[in-house]
Amino acid sequence: MAQAHVPMADKHRDRAPLFEGTAARFVGQKVLRKEDPRLVTGHGQYVDDIVLPGMVHAAFLRSNVAKGRITKLDTSPALALDGVIAVYTHADLRYVPGTIVATMMQAMGGAACPENLLATDDVRFVGDCIAVVVAESRYIAEDALELIDLVVVAETPVVNLEEALTDTHIVHKELGTNITGTIDIPRDPHIEGLLTESAHVVTATFNQARQTNSPMETRGIVASWDRFRGELQLHMSNQNPHEMRRRAADLLAVDESKVHVAQQDVGGGFGQKMFMPREEAVIVLLSREVGRPLKWIEDRRENLMASNHARRDRATVTFALDADKKIVAGYVDINEDAGAYPFGGAGAGAMAGMLLQGPYKLQRTAFKSYAVFTNTCGRAAYRGPWQFESVIREQMVEHVARRIGIDPVELRRRNVIQWEDLPWTTPMQVMVYDNMSPAETLDQAVEMIGYEAFRAEQKRAFEEEGRLLGIGFSLYIEPSAQNMGALATEGATVQISGTGKVDVFMGTGSHGQSIETTMAQIVAEELGVHVDDVEVHQGDSNTPFGGGTGGSRTASIVSGAGRAAAIQVRQKVFQIAAHLLEANPDDLEIDSSVISVKGTPAGKTVTLAQVSHTALYATEGLPPGMETGLEATARHRQEAVTWSNACHVCTVEINRNTGAVSFARYIVSEDCGLMINPMVVEGQVAGGVVQGIAGVLYEDFRYDADGNPLTTTFMDYLLPTAAEVPIIEHGHIETPSNTPGGYKGMGEGGAIGAPPCVFNAVADALWLLGVEVFDHPLGPNEILDALATAG
Amino acid sequence: MKPAPFEYHAPETIADAVGLLAQHGDDAKPLAGGQSLVPLLSLRLTRFDHLVDLNKIGALSGISRDNGHVVIGAMTRHRAVELDPSIATSVPMLAAAMPWIGHFQIRNRGTIGGSIAHADPAAELPAVAAALDAELEITSKSGVRRVAAADFFQGTFMTAIDTGELLTAARFPVWGKGSGFAFTEFARRSGDFAIAGVGVGLEATGGKITRAAIAFMGMGPVPVRATDAEKALLGVSIASLDAAAVARVAVGATDPTGDVHASAANRTKIATHLAEQALTRAASNAAANA
Numbered sequence A: 001m002a003q004a005h006v007p008m009a010d011k012h013r014d015r016a017p018l019f020e021g022t023a024a025r026f027v028g029q030k031v032l033r034k035e036d037p038r039l040v041t042g043h044g045q046y047v048d049d050i051v052l053p054g055m056v057h058a059a060f061l062r063s064n065v066a067k068g069r070i071t072k073l074d075t076s077p078a079l080a081l082d083g084v085i086a087v088y089t090h091a092d093l094r095y096v097p098g099t100i101v102a103t104m105m106q107a108m109g110g111a112a113c114p115e116n117l118l119a120t121d122d123v124r125f126v127g128d129c130i131a132v133v134v135a136e137s138r139y140i141a142e143d144a145l146e147l148i149d150l151v152v153v154a155e156t157p158v159v160n161l162e163e164a165l166t167d168t169h170i171v172h173k174e175l176g177t178n179i180t181g182t183i184d185i186p187r188d189p190h191i192e193g194l195l196t197e198s199a200h201v202v203t204a205t206f207n208q209a210r211q212t213n214s215p216m217e218t219r220g221i222v223a224s225w226d227r228f229r230g231e232l233q234l235h236m237s238n239q240n241p242h243e244m245r246r247r248a249a250d251l252l253a254v255d256e257s258k259v260h261v262a263q264q265d266v267g268g269g270f271g272q273k274m275f276m277p278r279e280e281a282v283i284v285l286l287s288r289e290v291g292r293p294l295k296w297i298e299d300r301r302e303n304l305m306a307s308n309h310a311r312r313d314r315a316t317v318t319f320a321l322d323a324d325k326k327i328v329a330g331y332v333d334i335n336e337d338a339g340a341y342p343f344g345g346a347g348a349g350a351m352a353g354m355l356l357q358g359p360y361k362l363q364r365t366a367f368k369s370y371a372v373f374t375n376t377c378g379r380a381a382y383r384g385p386w387q388f389e390s391v392i393r394e395q396m397v398e399h400v401a402r403r404i405g406i407d408p409v410e411l412r413r414r415n416v417i418q419w420e421d422l423p424w425t426t427p428m429q430v431m432v433y434d435n436m437s438p439a440e441t442l443d444q445a446v447e448m449i450g451y452e453a454f455r456a457e458q459k460r461a462f463e464e465e466g467r468l469l470g471i472g473f474s475l476y477i478e479p480s481a482q483n484m485g486a487l488a489t490e491g492a493t494v495q496i497s498g499t500g501k502v503d504v505f506m507g508t509g510s511h512g513q514s515i516e517t518t519m520a521q522i523v524a525e526e527l528g529v530h531v532d533d534v535e536v537h538q539g540d541s542n543t544p545f546g547g548g549t550g551g552s553r554t555a556s557i558v559s560g561a562g563r564a565a566a567i568q569v570r571q572k573v574f575q576i577a578a579h580l581l582e583a584n585p586d587d588l589e590i591d592s593s594v595i596s597v598k599g600t601p602a603g604k605t606v607t608l609a610q611v612s613h614t615a616l617y618a619t620e621g622l623p624p625g626m627e628t629g630l631e632a633t634a635r636h637r638q639e640a641v642t643w644s645n646a647c648h649v650c651t652v653e654i655n656r657n658t659g660a661v662s663f664a665r666y667i668v669s670e671d672c673g674l675m676i677n678p679m680v681v682e683g684q685v686a687g688g689v690v691q692g693i694a695g696v697l698y699e700d701f702r703y704d705a706d707g708n709p710l711t712t713t714f715m716d717y718l719l720p721t722a723a724e725v726p727i728i729e730h731g732h733i734e735t736p737s738n739t740p741g742g743y744k745g746m747g748e749g750g751a752i753g754a755p756p757c758v759f760n761a762v763a764d765a766l767w768l769l770g771v772e773v774f775d776h777p778l779g780p781n782e783i784l785d786a787l788a789t790a791g
Numbered sequence B: 001m002k003p004a005p006f007e008y009h010a011p012e013t014i015a016d017a018v019g020l021l022a023q024h025g026d027d028a029k030p031l032a033g034g035q036s037l038v039p040l041l042s043l044r045l046t047r048f049d050h051l052v053d054l055n056k057i058g059a060l061s062g063i064s065r066d067n068g069h070v071v072i073g074a075m076t077r078h079r080a081v082e083l084d085p086s087i088a089t090s091v092p093m094l095a096a097a098m099p100w101i102g103h104f105q106i107r108n109r110g111t112i113g114g115s116i117a118h119a120d121p122a123a124e125l126p127a128v129a130a131a132l133d134a135e136l137e138i139t140s141k142s143g144v145r146r147v148a149a150a151d152f153f154q155g156t157f158m159t160a161i162d163t164g165e166l167l168t169a170a171r172f173p174v175w176g177k178g179s180g181f182a183f184t185e186f187a188r189r190s191g192d193f194a195i196a197g198v199g200v201g202l203e204a205t206g207g208k209i210t211r212a213a214i215a216f217m218g219m220g221p222v223p224v225r226a227t228d229a230e231k232a233l234l235g236v237s238i239a240s241l242d243a244a245a246v247a248r249v250a251v252g253a254t255d256p257t258g259d260v261h262a263s264a265a266n267r268t269k270i271a272t273h274l275a276e277q278a279l280t281r282a283a284s285n286a287a288a289n290a
């Protein structure tokens, strides 16, 4: 398998060296994951593994019509069933308005939609929660659901974007319109002129298909209210323990210090578990009423039809190019489906609009973006929430190339931002690009795939054998590790025990990011200890406040805090060691937990265990006046976003008889700054790529015209398996970011780059027959339909 | 996703099993490998007050030969048939079809009887049974009867098995010298139920086709035999078979419906292609076996 690795120059040469006084043994290495022994042997501990004495179980009654009025809701027959403890409807819930809205969204203007935790007098999508049964077992709870006497008079639902826009039928009667979150950056006369009078003006409309996060572990919660302490203990499958604590405290109107959130392993989330959803808020509210530990585990059907959906977007985009085929202006109209109850914000169209220029020197852009409510499952973040920008732009670049007759790689090369152009201010003046390498990743990808040779083979295979081979690229930049609000900060406590072992406490909610490994690498590096001597404790609200694991924040923000705390502890270690060794702290170094005077290999040494023993147990040996103990808490504040970038390229073949697409190769050339652990980077890239492939070729959440979901099991909602995905080849370019460590966030990138790359490759193959496609998905059915239009 | 309450029975003999089925009538259902029944129960798409678990009945498992037939006990696991070397030579179409059923984990549990009794229109084994004119052995308190595959599959998930009856074995005829088989299908992912599939058997003597069987799956509520195409093949030279033309005729016997994965028209396209492939492969296998 091809591997390429190119270190780029550091734009900030005057920065301090990356590591001082330690041996640089772990950062940048393929350190094996600390999580793996338990996870790959099936011994992870998930929320459903939590069993508490006296625990009872909840199940939700969900709507099976997309829109309708509830004319009868009698729960008494369910309550009469043996083993049923209580049945609640909306009328039974007491909560202060606003308390279900994510803290971050409150700062951004509050809820996008009504805050009904359970249906009030109507239902608004198939899966909408109407009532909740609490029973001695989940079996009994589900038996009881069938006994609830419910009558819903169906009304005409709003199922798709087009219908929603007309406002003929309204999803949320309180709002009076289906249109929400409109942002309009109009074209100024200059852009208008370019978009009408340039040498080449091309317009196209692209649709993206509805996808859902599908974590391996569905959502789940165990809420246990201790009425004597007045405290709530929450075990939850989540990405963001501090936000969950805040929401639970607000919902129950108790102090945050009266809520403790803890989790062991979390089996994925991809954005689904960043904020507290309606069901979990209900469980939190009921926990105090029920008075016994209350468990709700979402089943797979619920997760598919009612957790959250994403990606159902449409855009009409226009690019103007001058006679040299330089893209001079762009305009896009973005329309997102928010479903009925979006959470964590209705959409991401504004970010998609602002990133229209991507890695190109496109100086003039404007956009309009709006979301619409529909009677479908609500939208929430899904790995790369605004990845539609790359779909719009990268599919458009290749569409334009076909229309004006230029090679798509050549078109990108004419327009891509070069190293010399940085820092580069985007057309809307809100973002400044720096420390990125789009031109270099493009070159690396082109070289790794052997572009010229592929084009020759494509031509030969088509002309001689009628085979449809295709190649697609996608080039994108990724603003990661946001510098706003709670997302700009993380904290870490580093603490050394009396035996010289290191405990690190972080506010993250790892759900597959290898945080226990990578953050241990950072701390081990800074402390000069072996990575096995560092234990990272996280996934718990009894940690320094953190903004949650999402938005590709960990590598630069969390590591910044861990690094700063470790440096403080190391300084104190050196002070104590200097005292014990009768040396100057500035002359010391530490390697593998042994502290010595630099340049004196045979000289006196002291171990970290001796130092920490002194700090905690033999405190008389400390320098006079020094505080005891070896621990520090530090915080990192992110001053600017980091800019990761990558180029994806893949080659495919279309089977003309079945419409199936098979991959020949898939290459990602990625620049995420310095890599903490290349194996973890490649794992993150690969996982994202698979989700991107899935979005174009396999996963497609469908509703019928009445708003009934058609793909509510894994038999119909198709996640690709190992058999369907290609081997992913990786190229690396390392341009350090201007953050401590030089890292950049990259957790979402694979899912951002892959969809247009896959689409472009299929489109390229179809173009051999003169056939054009514009919409995802491209399953065999769609491809056979497209092939049928060939002349 | 928890099943409605049921009473669980685990008889150890066929007699006890059919006794329980007779006693509880339509309220009872046999439980074989559970790979189809358990998800349906969990989704509450179906429910029975009594489940009669067949897993303890040793007499229901095994592969034997009887009078020109290979007889496979209903509780024989898919995987056992797949890995049995004698099946590859005696009923090659069956051997070719087995690996297409789900994933190996499913084949470790799923049973021949379960697949046939379940009668999923997109399942492999009903199509193979139909193509080969297998006989299905059905047992009840009043005795054993045999039903031809053509009469057994009556509709989507509907068979000739009556209340109180148990499918106890499937009998697959062994074809003679000069025969060749092929089975192929197209699914969106490896292990999925197919969008369409086809099994073909050809037998030739002196270079001329003397016996032909073509059955499609996923192309109608039950497996579809392409009888017109089969008839047209008789007497044709196996070496100069026009597979594409025969495939077009064969697919004319089907009447597929569309679903989220493929429209009826695209199913037909795919099935035509599969039939052409299978006919070509069966012909060359037959020639090699001459």
Ligand SMILES: Cc1cc2nc3c(=O)[nH]c(=O)nc-3n(C[C@H](O)[C@H](O)[C@H](O)COP(=O)(O)OP(=O)(O)OC[C@H]3O[C@@H](n4cnc5c(N)ncnc54)[C@H](O)[C@@H]3O)c2cc1C
Residues within 6 Å of the ligand: B029, B030, B031, B032, B033, B034, B035, B036, B037, B038, B054, B074, B075, B100, B101, B102, B103, B106, B109, B110, B111, B112, B113, B114, B115, B117, B118, B120, B122, B123, B124, B125, B161, B165, B166, B167, B168, B191, B192, B193, B194
């Ligand atoms: C992920 C997945 C993928 C699959 N893919 C495929 C596939 O590609 N092709 C395919 O064909 N199948 C597939 N299956 C289904 C699998 O082959 C099942 O094993 C099979 O359909 C049923 O066999 P079983 O032994 O599990 O029967 P069960 O699930 O136990 O029973 C199925 C039905 O048959 C009845 N039954 C079982 N045995 C008898 C008997 N002896 N007499 C009377 N009635 C009986 C039961 O009462 C029930 O109604 C898949 C299953 C899964 C979970």
